[in-house]
Amino acid sequence: MSLHRADPLDHPDVRNASGIAFVAGYAASVGLMAIALMVTLRHEMSYVRFVIAVAILGGLALLAQAVLMFRLDLSGGQRWKTISLLLVVPLFVLSIGLTGWMFHTLYPRTMLDFMQVQGSGM
Amino acid sequence: MSRTAHRLIGPEEPLWAPHHPEADPVSLHTLGFWLYMMSDALIFAALFAAYAVLDHPYNAAGGPQISDVVHPVAAFIQTVIIFTSVFAYSLAMVGLKAGNRAFVIGGLVAAVLLGAAFLGLELRDFAVLIAEGATPDRSGLLSVFFVLVATHGIHMVFGILWMLVMIVQVAMKGFTTAVVTRLLNLRIFWMFQASIWVCVFVFVYLNGAYR
Numbered sequence: 610m611s612l613h614r615a616d617p618l619d620h621p622d623v624r625n626a627s628g629i630a631f632v633a634g635y636a637a638s639v640g641l642m643a644i645a646l647m648v649t650l651r652h653e654m655s656y657v658r659f660v661i662a663v664a665i666l667g668g669l670a671l672l673a674q675a676v677l678m679f680r681l682d683l684s685g686g687q688r689w690k691t692i693s694l695l696l697v698v699p700l701f702v703l704s705i706g707l708t709g710w711m712f713h714t715l716y717p718r719t720m721l722d723f724m725q726v727q728g729s730g731m
Numbered sequence: 732m733s734r735t736a737h738r739l740i741g742p743e744e745p746l747w748a749p750h751h752p753e754a755d756p757v758s759l760h761t762l763g764f765w766l767y768m769m770s771d772a773l774i775f776a777a778l779f780a781a782y783a784v785l786d787h788p789y790n791a792a793g794g795p796q797i798s799d800v801v802h803p804v805a806a807f808i809q810t811v812i813i814f815t816s817v818f819a820y821s822l823a824m825v826g827l828k829a830g831n832r833a834f835v836i837g838g839l840v841a842a843v844l845l846g847a848a849f850l851g852l853e854l855r856d857f858a859v860l861i862a863e864g865a866t867p868d869r870s871g872l873l874s875v876f877f878v879l880v881a882t883h884g885i886h887m888v889f890g891i892l893w894m895l896v897m898i899v900q901v902a903m904k905g906f907t908t909a910v911v912t913r914l915l916n917l918r919i920f921w922m923f924q925a926s927i928w929v930c931v932f933v934f935v936y937l938n939g940a941y942r
Contacts, residue, residue, distance in 0.1 A: 617911035618830050620757045626828045631821035638814050638925070642932065646807045649937045659941050667933035671926055678821060678922050686758060690765045697769045704776045709783030720789060 621686040634677030641670040757912050764916040768923050771886075775927055778879045779934060785875045786939070792870035797939035800865055800876065802856075806936040809852050810928060813887075816845035817925040820894075824918055827911070832901060835914070839898050842921065846891045853884050879935065883927055890921050 617623065645666040648654070654662065675681045681691045784790075786797055823838025857877070860866075867877040897917060900910050 617757060617908040618828065618906055620755075620911065620915075622757060622761055622915050623824070623828055623911060626821070626824040628822070628825045631818060631825070635814055635818040635821075638929070639811055642807065642810050642814075642929070645933060645937055646803055649803050649941055652941065656941065660938065663933050663937050667929050670929050674922065674926050674929070678817065678925075679919070689762055693766060693769055697772055701772055701776045704773070705779045705783055708780035712784040713787075716787070716789065 625680045630677045637673035760912045785871045790871040794870045798942040801936045801939040803940040812849045816842045
């Protein structure tokens with residue numbers, strides 16, 4: 610056991626709490642999701658443009674949360690959390706994207722009546 | 732326990748000073764928990780992948796389409812509630828920084844109440860769908876919809892239970908190293924729920940409503 614004793618409230622993970630950053634993160638998250646809702650309700654874009662628009666808005670909301678709420682940065686205390694997140698995000702996107710792509714190319718080749726319902730799908 | 736009881740004793744540097752030769756137990760625990768949450772994110776990735784596969788009219792099996800079961804405005808209200816709950820927890824962390832026990836407990840109570848409101852709305856939505864015959868066993872599409880949304884909801888339940896435990900621990904033990912470490916881990920867990928909900932809201936509710 611360590612002979613060192615220190616106030617846990619002086620730990621960098623505690624000290625990085627910032628009321629201003631939390632307010633900014635909250636406002637950015639709510640605002641970006643409100644814009645995404647408006648884009649959805651207006652229904653004025655093609656489906657592909659809509660997907661790109663809401664993906665960008667969602668990505669910005671997640672970025673705002675990572676930086677302003679989680680307080681991730683490249684400081685000594687947060688560096689490995691930031692790096693691990695940056696390494697997980699591609700896995701997250703690829704596992705969803707590749708699985709979806711694989712099955713949506715598989716459906717037309719394996720399901721005889723697929724073409725009858727394809728028109729109302731993606 | 733009072734703050735002064737934790738003040739530096741003995742060696743000249745605090746344990747969490749940069750380049751301290753000994754391991755910092757708080758950082759070790761929070762990094763370990765952070766890595767656990769990254770693996771939890773991949774569980775959601777698997778569920779989102781299943782949703783991407785089954786989100787097709789073919790998999791509705793003649794039953795309701797996704798556009799029939801999602802309501803983006805109601806989901807946006809849930810979104811604001813969960814963001815506000817996370818914001819309340821964040822304010823509790825500002826209170827922790829100041830060593831204010833009442834502020835921390837107040838923030839945790841607000842986060843619990845808002846989290847419970849979020850879950851209440853989710854359960855009401857599920858009840859309405861089930862009453863209309865849109866049950867999880869109706870089609871593959873509905874199965875994955877219920878599993879994905881409910882998995883997030885179960886995380887919320889555990890987060891609320893954890894917060895209730897922490898309210899008691901903060902009140903009884905104060906800001907010991909163990910309690911502060913648990914509060915920091917719970918901060919990661921609770922904020923993570925809001926980030927996953929952004930994906931659910933965009934990928935399921937908004938995308939589903941645009942068809």
